[in-house]
Amino acid sequence: MKTRIGLGHDLHRLVEGRPFLLAGVHIPFPKGEEGHSDSDVLAHAVIDAVLGAACLGDIGEFFPPEDPRYKDADSMELLRISWAKVKSMGWRLSNLDCCVLCEAPKILPFREQIRSSLAQSLGVDIETIFVKAKTGEGLGPIGEGLAVEAEAVCLLTNAEP
Numbered sequence: 001m002k003t004r005i006g007l008g009h010d011l012h013r014l015v016e017g018r019p020f021l022l023a024g025v026h027i028p029f030p031k032g033e034e035g036h037s038d039s040d041v042l043a044h045a046v047i048d049a050v051l052g053a054a055c056l057g058d059i060g061e062f063f064p065p066e067d068p069r070y071k072d073a074d075s076m077e078l079l080r081i082s083w084a085k086v087k088s089m090g091w092r093l094s095n096l097d098c099c100v101l102c103e104a105p106k107i108l109p110f111r112e113q114i115r116s117s118l119a120q121s122l123g124v125d126i127e128t129i130f131v132k133a134k135t136g137e138g139l140g141p142i143g144e145g146l147a148v149e150a151e152a153v154c155l156l157t158n159a160e161p
Helices: 041-053 074-088 110-122
Strands: 002-016 031-033 092-102 130-133 145-158
Touching: 002 041, 002 110, 041 074, 041 092, 041 145, 074 092, 074 110, 092 110, 110 130
Parallel strands: 092 130
Antiparallel strands: 002 031, 002 145, 092 145
16 A cells, blocks of 8 residues: 655735635635635645645646636636546545634634535545644734635555555
């Protein structure tokens, strides 16, 4: 059995007039993530984690930001596409641990929705996934409320030799 760890990271500036999305869950807040797609920072980190663990590349290779097809794209759909490729190679998700870094809004009231959304998109039990949040303690772009960051670590297993 093969086992691989994947690490994903993403950072987006927060701007007015955009929705604040984490794993497809809309969180009411006056600012949202700026970017080419819907800019769901957590979905992007998870995509990079699973693609990296399978040694397939990263989100920018699969969904280039300069490609107009991905303008305002649903990042959870991009996750489903990425995961289907990883899964087709025989990989299974053992666990996914995520951390969202933002000063506001509070993530805890939405955590179970976020976990459920990820579990549904990845076709796993919710117990396979955990999501936590940290603030920037008033320091740097996170602490000043200028940006949101996400990190994801996954463990993949493959029964193929």
